[in-house]
Amino acid sequence: MAPLLRPPTRIPASASILRAFQQPLPPSYASFRLSCLKLILVYNPKHDSCKQLENFITNPKFLVTIAKQYPEVEFIVRPRTKSITPFLRGVYSNNRTKMIQVGRLDLMGIREKVKLILDSSGDQLKDYDRATVESQTPSVRGIWSPFHEESA
DSSP states (O other): OOOOOOOOOOOOHHHHHHHHHHSOOOSSGGGOOOSEEEEEEEEOTTSGGGHHHHHHHHOIIIIIHHHHHOTTSEEEEEEOSSOOSOEEEEEETTSOEEEEEOTTOOHHHHHHHHHHHHHOOOOOOOOOSOOOOOOSSOOSSOOOOTTSOOOO
């Protein structure tokens, strides 16, 4: 007599998908995400200072190739009639934005600024030039303290 075979129980596909999203990714090169989420390009099509940015947007050699290099970043083009100077705005995952005006730049300068926004972390710039001064020789008088001052 042949053994009874049960049909395999099936887990709904949605359960496995939800389970995959609930588990954190292991730390590896595959789980790296850029901190830049969006790049917004704002220009006025009627203004002369915006012609270079408009050429940058319409030329497939520039914006399309950068968009293919960064598929996880959303690129938004906003033509506005109220703004005069064209600018780039980066929106980052730490809820900060960075804005760069590109009115007087050529195509290569705009490309460099786009790369700067995409590769930036969005954190506020820190000033590392001001180091604390530490003396190599001890003070003759010692360290001043208001608690050891004698009243005269």
